[in-house]
Amino acid sequence: xxxxxxxxxxxxxxxxxxxxxxxxxxxxxxxxxxxxxxxxxxxxxxxxxxxxxxxxxxxxxxxxxxxxxxxxxxxxxxxxxxxxxxxxxxxxxxxxxxxxxxxxxxxxxxxxxxxxxxxx
Amino acid sequence: xxxxxxxxxxxxxxxxxxxxxxxxxxxxxxxxxxxxxxxxxxxxxxxxxxxxxxxxxxxxxxxxxxxxxxxxxxxxxxxxxxxxxxxxxxxxxxxxxxxxxxxxx
Numbered sequence: 001x002x003x004x005x006x007x008x009x010x011x012x013x014x015x016x017x018x019x020x021x022x023x024x025x026x027x028x029x030x031x032x033x034x035x036x037x038x039x040x041x042x043x044x045x046x047x048x049x050x051x052x053x054x055x056x057x058x059x060x061x062x063x064x065x066x067x068x069x070x071x072x073x074x075x076x077x078x079x080x081x082x083x084x085x086x087x088x089x090x091x092x093x094x095x096x097x098x099x100x101x102x103x104x105x106x107x108x109x110x111x112x113x114x115x116x117x118x119x120x
Numbered sequence: 121x122x123x124x125x126x127x128x129x130x131x132x133x134x135x136x137x138x139x140x141x142x143x144x145x146x147x148x149x150x151x152x153x154x155x156x157x158x159x160x161x162x163x164x165x166x167x168x169x170x171x172x173x174x175x176x177x178x179x180x181x182x183x184x185x186x187x188x189x190x191x192x193x194x195x196x197x198x199x200x201x202x203x204x205x206x207x208x209x210x211x212x213x214x215x216x217x218x219x220x221x222x223x224x225x
Contacts, residue, residue, distance in 0.1 A: 047164070047207060047218035062215040096163055104170060105211030106154040110163035 002026040004097050004111035012091075012118050018084040022097030022111060029078050030055045035100040036073065036080040037107060042093035052100055053080055087118045122146050122210050126219035133224055139195040141222045143186075143208035152212035153191045155184055158221075159204045167206075168193065198224070 008020035022036070029036055035052035042048075051061035053071040061069045065084070073080040084091060094115050098107040123146035133139050143153065151171035156164035166175045168184035171191055181196040195202055208219040 046220050047209075049216040049218075060214055064215070101169075104152070104154075105216060106166055106169040106209070107156075107164070108166035108169075108175065110165070113163050 002099065002109055004099065004109060006095060006097050006111045006114040008114060008116070010115055010117060012087055012116060013120050014088055014118055015086055018082075018087050018091065018116055018118075020082045020095055020097075020114065020116070022080050022082075024078050024080070024099075027099065028075075029073050029080055030075045033102050035060075035102055035105070036071075037098045037100045038071065038082045039096045039098055039107065039110075040093040041096065041113075042090075044090075045093075048093075050082065050084075050095075089118050092116065092118045121215055122149060122213055122217050124208055124210055124217050124219040126206075126208055126222050128222060129220065130223040130225060133198050135198055135200065137198045139198055139202075139224060141193040141206055141208075141224075143191045143193070143219050145189045145191075145210055145212075148188045149210045149212035151187050152210055153184075153186065154209045154211060155182075155193045156207045156209065157202075157204050158207065164207060195224075 003025045005023045012018045037052040038050040053059040059071045068085045070083045094113045096113045098110040125144045127142045153171045155168040158164040172184045183194045185192050205221045205223045207221050
């Protein structure tokens with residue numbers, strides 16, 4: 001059974017950098033059939049795809065966030081990570097990691113999510 | 121970006137009712153349309169992918185149809201655990217985008 005678990009600070013100050021890690025169990029991030037994705041959900045903007053990364057390190061980001069986002073993958077720890085710089089209150093959201101099938105890009109499964117609040 | 125519009129935003133239904141949710145894309149997306157269910161406080165769960173393929177373990181009372189720009193999610197007979205919010209997602213073009221959700225209450 002594939003499981004994903006997000007971890008990271010729940011509170012980030014404005015203008016600082018948000019950093020989250022997703023630990024994968026039951027599958028390998030080195031697999032060639034999947035993208036490893038980040039999605040966020042806020043009351044104001046609904047569900048928003050942030051981007052995804054492939055085992056090779058190739059990544060694709062939402063253009064609306066591209067200037068502030070970076071993703072990485074650590075195959076030795078079976079993890080992948082998200083950093084979002086220069087955060088504002090608008091970045092307050094539940095952040096989810098998810099596995100996406102390469103041939104179709106549907107998300108399954110999802111991590112349980114982690115709430116990140118941007119506030120001083 | 122491809123805009124996804126769901127209707128209705130919410131609906132009131134009773135146990136045993138047949139429920140239909142519609143999702144419309146702002147441009148053609150072939151069958152690159154996926155449906156998710158989200159219960160309060162939980163992550164979304166994949167129900168249907170490629171417009172009409174039921175994910176493993178999802179009850180057969182759920183079905184999806186459509187192609188191009190117009191898609192439908194149907195629950196044939198509403199069960200207590202089906203009261204939730206449903207989202208469509210297009211995976212035809214990056215950035216993948218979601219509908220605003222339909223709350224079944």
